[in-house]
Amino acid sequence: MTDCPMMNRRRVLASAAGLGLSVTFLGRPALADTDSALDKRKLVVVICRGGMDGLSVSPPVGDADYQGLRRGIAYKPEDVLKLDGTFGLHPALTSVHALALQGQARIAPAVATPDRARSHFEAQDVLESGSAQVYATTSGWLNRALEALPASRKAQGLYVGATTPLILRGKVQAASWSPGKGVDETARLPTLLQDLYRTDPLMGPAFARGLETESMAQAAMTAMAPPVGPDGQAAPGMMAPGVGGRGGRDAARKLGATLAGFMVQDGGPRIAAISLDGWDTHAGQAGQINTRLTYLDAVLSGLNTGLGDEWKNTVVVTVTEFGRTARVNGTNGTDHGTASTALVLGGALKPGGIIGDWPGLAQPALFENRDLAPTLDMRSLFKGLLADHMGVDRAALEARVFASSADARAVTGLV
Amino acid sequence: MSLPSKDMMAALAVTRFGLGARPGEIETARRDPRGALIGQIDGRGADQPQDNPETSAQRFVAMRAYQELRREARDDGDPKTVVVQQANRAIREKAAGDFLARARLGAGTPDGFRERWALFWANHFTVSGTKELTAVMVGPFEQEVIRPHAFGRFEDMLVASTTHPAMLTYLDQAQSVGPGSLAGARSGRRGLNENLAREILELHTIGIEAGYSQTDVTEFARALTGFSVGRETEDRAGQFVFRENIHEPGARTLLGKTYRDDEIGQGLAVLKDLAAHPATARHIAFKIARHFVADDPPPALVARLEQSFLKSGGRLDRVARTLVEAPEAWEPAATKFKTPYEFLISSWRLIGAQPSAYERITVPLIGLGQRGFSPPSPKGWSDMAGEWCSPDGLIKRLQWSQAFAAVVADRLDPNQAAVAALGARLTAPTAQAVARAETRSEAVALLLMSPEFQRR
Numbered sequence: 001m002t003d004c005p006m007m008n009r010r011r012v013l014a015s016a017a018g019l020g021l022s023v024t025f026l027g028r029p030a031l032a033d034t035d036s037a038l039d040k041r042k043l044v045v046v047i048c049r050g051g052m053d054g055l056s057v058s059p060p061v062g063d064a065d066y067q068g069l070r071r072g073i074a075y076k077p078e079d080v081l082k083l084d085g086t087f088g089l090h091p092a093l094t095s096v097h098a099l100a101l102q103g104q105a106r107i108a109p110a111v112a113t114p115d116r117a118r119s120h121f122e123a124q125d126v127l128e129s130g131s132a133q134v135y136a137t138t139s140g141w142l143n144r145a146l147e148a149l150p151a152s153r154k155a156q157g158l159y160v161g162a163t164t165p166l167i168l169r170g171k172v173q174a175a176s177w178s179p180g181k182g183v184d185e186t187a188r189l190p191t192l193l194q195d196l197y198r199t200d201p202l203m204g205p206a207f208a209r210g211l212e213t214e215s216m217a218q219a220a221m222t223a224m225a226p227p228v229g230p231d232g233q234a235a236p237g238m239m240a241p242g243v244g245g246r247g248g249r250d251a252a253r254k255l256g257a258t259l260a261g262f263m264v265q266d267g268g269p270r271i272a273a274i275s276l277d278g279w280d281t282h283a284g285q286a287g288q289i290n291t292r293l294t295y296l297d298a299v300l301s302g303l304n305t306g307l308g309d310e311w312k313n314t315v316v317v318t319v320t321e322f323g324r325t326a327r328v329n330g331t332n333g334t335d336h337g338t339a340s341t342a343l344v345l346g347g348a349l350k351p352g353g354i355i356g357d358w359p360g361l362a363q364p365a366l367f368e369n370r371d372l373a374p375t376l377d378m379r380s381l382f383k384g385l386l387a388d389h390m391g392v393d394r395a396a397l398e399a400r401v402f403a404s405s406a407d408a409r410a411v412t413g414l415v
Numbered sequence: 416m417s418l419p420s421k422d423m424m425a426a427l428a429v430t431r432f433g434l435g436a437r438p439g440e441i442e443t444a445r446r447d448p449r450g451a452l453i454g455q456i457d458g459r460g461a462d463q464p465q466d467n468p469e470t471s472a473q474r475f476v477a478m479r480a481y482q483e484l485r486r487e488a489r490d491d492g493d494p495k496t497v498v499v500q501q502a503n504r505a506i507r508e509k510a511a512g513d514f515l516a517r518a519r520l521g522a523g524t525p526d527g528f529r530e531r532w533a534l535f536w537a538n539h540f541t542v543s544g545t546k547e548l549t550a551v552m553v554g555p556f557e558q559e560v561i562r563p564h565a566f567g568r569f570e571d572m573l574v575a576s577t578t579h580p581a582m583l584t585y586l587d588q589a590q591s592v593g594p595g596s597l598a599g600a601r602s603g604r605r606g607l608n609e610n611l612a613r614e615i616l617e618l619h620t621i622g623i624e625a626g627y628s629q630t631d632v633t634e635f636a637r638a639l640t641g642f643s644v645g646r647e648t649e650d651r652a653g654q655f656v657f658r659e660n661i662h663e664p665g666a667r668t669l670l671g672k673t674y675r676d677d678e679i680g681q682g683l684a685v686l687k688d689l690a691a692h693p694a695t696a697r698h699i700a701f702k703i704a705r706h707f708v709a710d711d712p713p714p715a716l717v718a719r720l721e722q723s724f725l726k727s728g729g730r731l732d733r734v735a736r737t738l739v740e741a742p743e744a745w746e747p748a749a750t751k752f753k754t755p756y757e758f759l760i761s762s763w764r765l766i767g768a769q770p771s772a773y774e775r776i777t778v779p780l781i782g783l784g785q786r787g788f789s790p791p792s793p794k795g796w797s798d799m800a801g802e803w804c805s806p807d808g809l810i811k812r813l814q815w816s817q818a819f820a821a822v823v824a825d826r827l828d829p830n831q832a833a834v835a836a837l838g839a840r841l842t843a844p845t846a847q848a849v850a851r852a853e854t855r856s857e858a859v860a861l862l863l864m865s866p867e868f869q870r871r
Contacts, residue, residue, distance in 0.1 A: 049791070050792070119617050134623075161784065162783055162805065162807050163808060164805035173806075175806050177806070178784075180807075180811055180814055189813070189857060189864075190813070192861060196844055196864075206805060206808075207809045210806030210807060213807070213810075214810060277545075280610075280792075282587040330590070330594070330605045330606020330607050330608055331587060331592075331605065335608070336609075336613065368629065
């Protein structure tokens with residue numbers, strides 16, 4: 001990023017402080033940046049639930065073993081959107097590919113949580129809690145990151161959906177929102193209810209945050225009309241896996257644009273999460289994953305366009321609880337595996353190649369002769385983004401946001 | 416541990432163990448709150464929402480016929496013909512009818528505990544409408560698997576679930592082929608699918624804390640090969656079939672025990688052992704305690720339920736009775752937060768009515784994140800307050816409560832309704848807020864949104 005005022009200030013600081021200090025400074029952009037730049041930074045985490053198949057998201061068509069392992073569900077080199085000599089993107093990821101060509105989207109092709117049980121629920125717990133062990137804590141790492149931000153740069157967290165997922169649960173009351181009729185926060189009833197909820201530790205803070213979010217919703221919604229589909233059902237915040245075709249894609253794009261609509265407002269959330277379901281492709285994978293990736297691409301495209309000028313301050317990361325078996329199974333699908341692909345996008349991202357190493361698909365390289373082997377701990381990716389992009393204090397990051405994660409060293413240089 | 420007053424117990428019996436109070440219900444339960452619940456435990460099973468319902472086999476065949484019609488229309492280049500759309504609507508309406516019937520039973524039954532118990536097991540053995548073929552069989556699955564066995568033996572419910580077309584299609588078992596079976600060897604392409612085997616271990620029986628390996632999962636998946644569903648062209652269309660030609664031959668070893676090849680008997684023997692496994696008793700005891708009593712349930716309650724399950728050989732009527740008799744289950748502080756379905760059903764119960772049309776219940780459920788018959792994963796709906804008590808969830812509940820109250824308030828005395836709905840659980844601040852409301856409809860909305868009505 002070549003933000004001029006910031007660079008000037010950095011240069012001024014460096015010359016004033018002398019060479020030795022300036023090197024340290026420049027090596028730690030989180031500290032070198034001024035608060036006024038940092039307090040615009042935005043992070044969106046897209047959780048793809050069900051175990052997203054990384055080998056379909058970014059097919060390693062240049063890997064000699066790929067076609068043999070995937071057989072009938074392998075993509076041919078000419079079918080994918082080319083990234084480099086090894087990887088392409090799935091043909092449905094056209095918006096992501098366009099961003100990649102501008103250096104604003106990269107892949108981490110072999111990333112995994114520290115969990116190896118191949119259970120959806122255990123792995124989602126570890127992914128969202130950010131702990132090394134399953135069910136070790138009841139708060140989520142994005143919530144602890146909100147907690148760790150200094151008072152001068154406090155950020156709001158938002159989840160788009162009717163419930164609150166673990167990743168945003170914790171001490172800081174995060175907002176959640178999905179399309180609906182709207183409530184007038186100044187009306188009598190909400191005020192009376194706030195009184196009744198005063199002693200309820202859950203309902204009180206949740207309701208207060210809900211009312212605040214409602215007051216932002218009107219502006220955010222301008223990006224998406226109508227909020228509820230003509231059948232009264234297919235509201236974007238709660239896309240049913242059954243919603244197909246163009247309608248589903250438009251709804252997904254509006255979902256991304258609406259989330260962006262919240263984030264661009266003054267005082268709007270700077271940390272947000274959304275979930276997309278339906279990635280558990282045990283059978284007939286090709287069709288299902290095409291639909292799901294079409295939606296994912298549309299959500300990301302909606303975010304990109306909706307954020308407009310703020311895109312330059314944003315990083316979006318899409319993650320899943322685990323990847324899937326390297327080999328096709330007996331029903332043209334894949335079973336629960338280990339490493340998968342994370343997509344990292346945003347105007348704040350530095351251009352570059354793949355993030356982390358590619359272990360390859362040769363049989364000895366497979367994890368337990370079955371799955372793509374992980375070369376990058378997901379926490380390393382998150383830690384790098386929280387430190388360098390969001391300016392979360394490194395000590396707090398190690399001690400509280402990702403406790404016991406010393407072996408997962410932060411990926412640096414992404415922004 | 417001492418028990419609360421009779422008045423408090425009556426309120427808890429109807430609201431915590433049941434689905435909320437219909438008018439007069441708490442008063443009726445007052446004489447013998449525990450007896451009122453024990454009397455609902457019925458060895459014949461839970462109530463059926465519909466008389467003479469369609470079977471899962473009929474639904475399977477109907478869905479296949481619809482899919483064939485749709486395929487032909489696509490091949491003809493005209494996928495949206497009137498005929499296809501009508502067929503689509505007809506088949507959707509079947510599933511919608513099942514859901515409405517279930518909601519009406521929940522809102523109308525005097526035996527709320529019996530229904531809650533059935534709903535717990537339906538969520539334990541989740542099948543979901545997120546898959547098209549399964550979607551039309553969710554209702555029949557509850558009728559054929561859950562409700563008949565709700566107070567029977569756990570093993571019977573487990574076997575019924577594992578051999579039911581809804582489960583076999585939802586978790587991909589129907590297509591799983593043993594690589595060394597006749598069909599597997601011949602095709603060389605079709606093979607194992609371990610989805611159902613894994614979820615039986617993790618979710619239905621011993622739970623992941625029990626500790627098992629990938630090898631255990633794979634071995635179980637091999638043992639289950641052959642468990643399938645009759646195709647629409649076969650005699651047993653849409654019913655369970657065991658296909659010998661796709662069953663993986665040979666003995667299987669899992670959890671340290673070897674099972675000889677006995678065709679269908681091999682998979683059934685594994686299920687029998689899993690049902691009797693001590694880890695299963697622990698896993699299920701914890702889930703019951705969490706569902707009915709507290710997100711972090713008292714260990715003493717979990718231990719009681721576990722012992723009851725083990726000692727009775729997994730008899731669910733005994734386990735239900737143990738729950739009702741446990742003093743820990745009667746703690747007056749209500750920490751459970753109602754799921755959207757529980758909230759809506761209890762609101763209809765409050766006014767002594769039932770939802771009259773599918774849309775009345777399904778549209779708000781979608782907004783509240785609990786689309787009917789469609790849990791997002793085989794784990795089923797969450798039982799945790801932190802998940803449901805979200806900012807957006809509360810706003811949506813308020814919106815719905817205002818709309819509901821506007822329609823029903825005229826026929827209610829809000830002060831009486833508050834007492835009838837909550838009994839001794841009604842707190843002074845809520846009673847006061849209801850009494851001081853500006854309008855009847857504001858009073859009813861306040862009651863519906865009060866902490867003690869939202870919790871149980």
